[in-house]
Amino acid sequence: xxxxxxxxxxxxxxxxxxxxxxxxxxxxxxxxxxxxxxxxxxxxxxxxxxxxxxxxxxxxxxxxxxxxxxxxxxxxxxxxxxxxxxxxxxxxxxxxxxxxxxxxxxxxxxxxxxxxxxxxxxxxxxxxxxxxxxxxxxxxxxxxxxxxxxxxxxxxxxxxxxxxxxxxxxxxxxxxxxxxxxxxxxxxxxxxxxxxxxxxxxxxxxxxxxxxxxxxxxxxxxxxxxxxxxxx
Numbered sequence: 001x002x003x004x005x006x007x008x009x010x011x012x013x014x015x016x017x018x019x020x021x022x023x024x025x026x027x028x029x030x031x032x033x034x035x036x037x038x039x040x041x042x043x044x045x046x047x048x049x050x051x052x053x054x055x056x057x058x059x060x061x062x063x064x065x066x067x068x069x070x071x072x073x074x075x076x077x078x079x080x081x082x083x084x085x086x087x088x089x090x091x092x093x094x095x096x097x098x099x100x101x102x103x104x105x106x107x108x109x110x111x112x113x114x115x116x117x118x119x120x121x122x123x124x125x126x127x128x129x130x131x132x133x134x135x136x137x138x139x140x141x142x143x144x145x146x147x148x149x150x151x152x153x154x155x156x157x158x159x160x161x162x163x164x165x166x167x168x169x170x171x172x173x174x175x176x177x178x179x180x181x182x183x184x185x186x187x188x189x190x191x192x193x194x195x196x197x198x199x200x201x202x203x204x205x206x207x208x209x210x211x212x213x214x215x216x217x218x219x220x221x222x223x224x225x226x227x228x229x230x231x232x
Contacts, residue, residue: 019053023061026051031070031081032169033134038084042071069167086222089171093218096164097211100149103161104210107151108203115151116199122147123195127188138169144191148198148210168214171221185216 027047030036047058062079065071072082107115126140142165149161190213197206 019057020060023051023053023057024064027061028065029135034173036081038081040081042079089221092164092167093214096168097214099161101207103149103152103157104207105203106153107149108198108201110151110153111201119147172217
């Protein structure tokens with residue numbers, strides 16, 4: 001008797017992919033906003049209960065997040081959220097400044113009316129979004145920063161910039177929890193100044209403002225980590 005091996009139906013494959021994508025997005029959000037703190041062990045059963053999904057989508061999502069460097073695999077013992085440190089932040093910051101400087105200059109060199117309109121629109125949407133809705137505002141914020149770079153003409157460069165943005169988010173949320181940080185920054189004006197320089201096609205000024213925007217956060221976090229180390 002011949003026994004046929006049945007392949008999953010297209011519908012089942014689509015459902016599995018959708019469940020994995022939902023789990024991936026949910027866990028990623030919890031990591032970047034700090035609901036799952038750095039270094040925390042990620043238990044499959046706990047995540048299944050939290051997200052109301054199966055074990056397989058959770059494992060697949062965690063594997064994807066290891067590629068994003070937001071999750072670390074613990075040998076054969078499971079997963080944990082990636083650790084944070086001053087050294088890690090400084091590496092992310094240095095790479096981000098270098099790659100985004102390159103991408104922004106290429107975007108401005110390739111400037112078109114369509115790119116400018118898209119950039120202005122993304123800034124407008126970000127400004128109008130309430131910061132009370134953290135997840136929605138973060139979508140708008142990233143959309144604006146990526147719109148600055150979107151005209152660079154390199155999909156690989158954009159992919160690296162997007163990943164570095166995501167790795168940086170947790171540190172920015174950490175900084176955002178400090179009242180001193182909020183009082184010392186006028187982030188809305190920083191965004192507007194970057195936008196104006198970009199649409200004026202002044203690559204040097206736009207890059208200077210963008211990198212200073214990042215380095216102000218870097219300077220604050222350096223002090224934050226140094227203080228925490230001294231208190232240990």
